[in-house]
Amino acid sequence: MSIAAEVVTEAVIAEHRHGFRRRWYRTPSFVGGVSILGTMVLLAVLAPLVTRHDPTSQDLLHTLQGPTSSHWLGTDDLGRDVWSRLVYGARTDLRVAFLAVLFPFVIGTLVGLVSGFYGGWIDTVTNWLVNIVVAFPFYVLIIALVFALGSGTRNIYIAITIVGWVSYARIVRGEVIVAKRREYVLAARSAGLSDARILFRHLLPNVITQAIVFAMSDIVLDILAIVTLGYLGLGVQPPTADWGKMIADGQTFLTTHWELSTLPGIAVVITALGLSLLADGLADLLRPE
């Protein structure tokens, strides 16, 4: 530690003395993330109100049209309205992604909590399982699992859970190992509180922050996985609108109608940006001062 660090620490302490506290509206990334994601979610929820066409209804007389007053973003090769499919695609993909992150989050957090707290053989087995899952490339395992289980949203949840819990388990385990040596845990133990109470009332609230922050960026990964599965035809099944399938369908017409593949991709990128900003902002806000 250099004297420089010492002086900076002093400066930071002095800053606290002046009562400086960060508020969410002063964290630009958080505000940006909430605005972008909020808009996306709002569009998805209000899909029937902001579109004029059924996303699945075909109109073979008006295929591959450019933007018109009726079809704001034109139509695809089956004459379906591109704007409607984008908005309903958001509805599908956001819902699946948000639900898909719940199971790994809960399971991984519990496993991490228990294995970090008890250690011993529980921890050894957990580590072994984590290392096995981590040995598979993310997309390869998800695709192999969905292939074996069969496509469809239920199996997407299962596949993402099998792959996803390890990250939460690792994060929470690490936090627990540090936290369980802290005074408040030692005090709770010496007071004779039950393990369950220590785990859920004392440890969990202290270690959950990192898991929540990670969950935000994990949703990004899940959206990418869902869209990738859709692109490969293994994801959400037609005729339900899904961004991945839209990109795949549009690829045939890349030379003449490049927008069919690029628009849904841009939708993915914007959604992911919103989530990444939110994760950054949350990390800033939740960082212990």
Place this chain on the structure above:
Amino acid sequence: MSLGGYVVRRLAHLVPIVLGVTILVFFLIHLVPGDPARTILGNQATDARVALLHHEWGLDRPLPVQYEKFMGRLVHGDLGSSLFYGMGAGRLVVDRLPVTLWLIGFGTLLSVLIAVPLAALAATQRDRLPDHLVRAVPLVGLGFPPFWVGIVLLLVFGLHLGRLFPVGGYGNGFTGHLHSMFLPSLTVAFGIAPILIRSLRASLLEVLESDYVTTARSKGLPERRVLVHHALRNGIVSTVSVLGVNVGFLVGGTLVIEQVFAVPGIGQLMINSIFQRDFPVVQAVTLVFSVMVVLVYLLTDVAHALLDPRVRFE
């Protein structure tokens, strides 16, 4: 301890993991709902054909016996036989493996070539415009679906801009590969570069504030030499680790990218086999992919130990 001993010990650590990997791959077939043989062969298949597959895969035996048989074949290098190509799945994979290795190697190289200068620029221009721009790269870049990036690159470089690069294939000879694989590799690089940029920038910032960089400056060295000889040299050590940790993501990305660019590697083999419900080949590719990842973990550990003299081979 010597480097050789270190590698052997690390390999020993990997045995239980690889064993677990084989169990998971073996169990893939039991995840198939209903009768796996029936599902895989389709509804038109005769009962006799289904029964034959049952016997061939030992599906009528207890699970431990099946696994034992699976492992018995595996240690002899037998990854099962393809239902579609009528040849060993192992052969199919080995033939296509070099293509995928090319993609991963070239992609990693490009990602380092993109990430290192950008991270160095950001770290040296901290909190100024270049830094803000570079910091936006991971934020935006991580949300790009790899296959979609491939499609956009195809659109821009393959179809427009004078068709600079071929839209698919592997090419012939070294320069042919280089030419054909440039766009797919660039796509791979775009997938991993944001992660590299983020971590390298962070470690460079830490290094640039460190005492030994101050020492280097106190010698009156030009800032450029301080950056290259002192800061980057240390920053690279942590980047290698980050690259290792994220290799699963990088390798997995090649799967879909091969599909987009019609690159005949094991990723494309896996996707095609999925469509043909060629279960043994899907299993074989999954296994090979994960063994590849495990070996890269080992490789980055060794590289880390070689780059950082503080790490002892223990």
Place this chain on the structure above:
Amino acid sequence: MSTPLLRVTDLQVEFPLAHGVLRAVDGASFDVQEGEALGIVGESGSGKTMALRAIVGLLPRAARIAGGTVEIDGVDVTRGGGAKLRELRGRTVSMVFQEPMTALNPVMRVGDQIAEAPLVRLGAGRRGARDRALELMRLVGIADPSRRYEAYPHELSGGMRQRVVIAIALSADPKLILCDEPTTALDVTIQDQILKLLAALQADLGVSIVFVSHDLAVIAQTCQRIAVMYAGQVVETGTVAEVFREPRHPYTLALLRSVPDFDLVRNHLSSIPGSPPDLASPPQGCRFHPRCSFVRPDCTQAPIPLIALGSRETRCLHHEDCAAAARAEPVVTGV
């Protein structure tokens, strides 16, 4: 007296905060003559290290020089950008750091770290730079230099590492070496060796040394002159003998009385009551007045300038009281 090698005048170093600024150094003034060793003493947070770093332009990123001048060989280096300073660093003025472990690049052989300045700054060539490094390693007392040349920092002991840091500081033949608590991180026996080495280098090579320490004993052993810093300001300067015998600032007196391992004539040890002030809002008037036992009403009015007393200076209005107290109960003998 000729132009001093180093003249620091009313130096100010600031850290900007979200609200206002923190003045880590607020009025540091001292000179160093050619061949002389000056000790700067003060508690941690008194600004001594920041003052030292400001001289060579190696302040932490957040800090900036807010005022005053630093003249090296008669040239003000606070003006004219970094290029001038970079030219002076190594060649004219170099630095020895507190933590020999963190001050050395962990992935570079120590010999190459010593040879780097000769190679890049002196244009010695690879062969020449290596020879120069080996010669310096011998000079700072590293046995078996050709073997140690190949070592990495973590393979050396703390004392060895600090010798390497000193060799680096000497590598481009500077006139002035700034030492930032060079022995604080070392064992007591090693401390003594390093101090003797620095004293020998000063005598043999004729380099000037600025020696920052919180330890008066270390300063007494190595320096001819002393500057005492408190709360970002230099509060007293003079020769070590004068200042130790008859301190003319109550803070210096209190500091001397709080040292246990001196050759003392007094029968009690006292610690200084209170704590150093918050530099973001220092006290009015004399910064030491809240902790001073000689405080009078006029001490709390206006800021106190450095008052010249012959070859000495003090920032105390009532330095006579302080000197009288020191005479009544001497602090140190035999210095």
